[in-house]
Amino acid sequence: MYRVDITLPPKEGRDENADILEIKTTVAGFTDIKVLFSFKELGNSVVILVLRVDKACSWPQLTSFLAGKGYEVKVTPMYYCSDFARELGLNMTRDFYDTSLPDDEDLIIGKQIIPVKDMTTTQYDAMLKTMFEKEMSIVNAGQRAACFRTLASLPVEMIYFAPVRQKKMSAISDTMNAKGYNDFELLRIEKLDHYTGGCE
CATH class of the missing domain: 3.30.70.1060 (Dimeric alpha+beta barrel)
Structure with missing residues (x-):
């Protein structure tokens, strides 16, 4: 992919x-x-x-x-985040994340680079596993998202596509930065299916 x-x-x-x-x-x-x-x-x-x-x-x-x-x-x-989560030992099905997104909500793309800093491989993998466990609870609570990991080895880079209301955008960014995932970028996007462009 x-x-x-x-x-x-x-x-x-x-x-x-x-x-x-x-x-x-x-x-x-x-x-x-x-x-x-x-x-x-x-x-x-x-x-x-x-x-x-x-x-x-x-x-x-x-x-x-x-x-x-x-x-x-x-x-x-x-490749799919769910495949990566399974590599870390989590019980996550491949279809855990969305394969489509709603038509009637604002959408964002989020890019998250998780720095290695001074951690050992074991510590880094444990942190990633904890991050996925928290993410699973958020998705299970109703937050929709498609998630992919870039193929580069380290640092781990994740890409999310998700519906989100304007108030949530700054909250998500603040939460990610507070956890030390200090390279997190959010951009507003729209589905190409609904793109009409032109002047109105």
């Missing part, structure tokens, strides 16, 4: 709305590439896709299309 960030650079005469809708429809039509999530950053010309590439030979469909358009592209390999 991959997170693909596509930035549309400023260009005279660019129809951002048409470009974004073309990205959406073109990628949806690729063979052996499944779009798990598709978003646009609010206020920025950035499309965020989460893709599952079933066959490596399918990848050039995407890279050729994006390169031909002149977009700036960043690709991050990822």
Whole structure:
């Protein structure tokens, strides 16, 4: 699985709305590439896709299309947080986190980098396990979220997509920072399914 960030650079005469809708429809039509999530950053010309590439030979469909358009592209390999939690010894099913998000709520993307600091591997894994246990209780209490871990080894980087009301955004950020997870970033996003763009 991959997170693909596509930035549309400023260009005279660019129809951002048409470009974004073309990205959406073109990628949806690729063979052996499944779009798990598709978003646009609010206020920025950035499309965020989460893709599952079933066959490596399918990848050039995407890279050729994006390169031909002149977009700036960043690709991050990822896998499910639930798989990572199981590696740490937790009993978490793969479908514990959401595979879809509600249509009628504000959405955010959260990126959390968990620093190693002076911890041993055992201490670091124990801290991650405790973090997941707290997260499980939050999700079980009704908070929805999709969660992925980037493939890089250390420090651990987690990516969340979640519905959240405006008041909760600062509370989530404060909570994460208070726990010492001091590299936490929140951005507002909208589903590409509902993106219409244009002037109103």
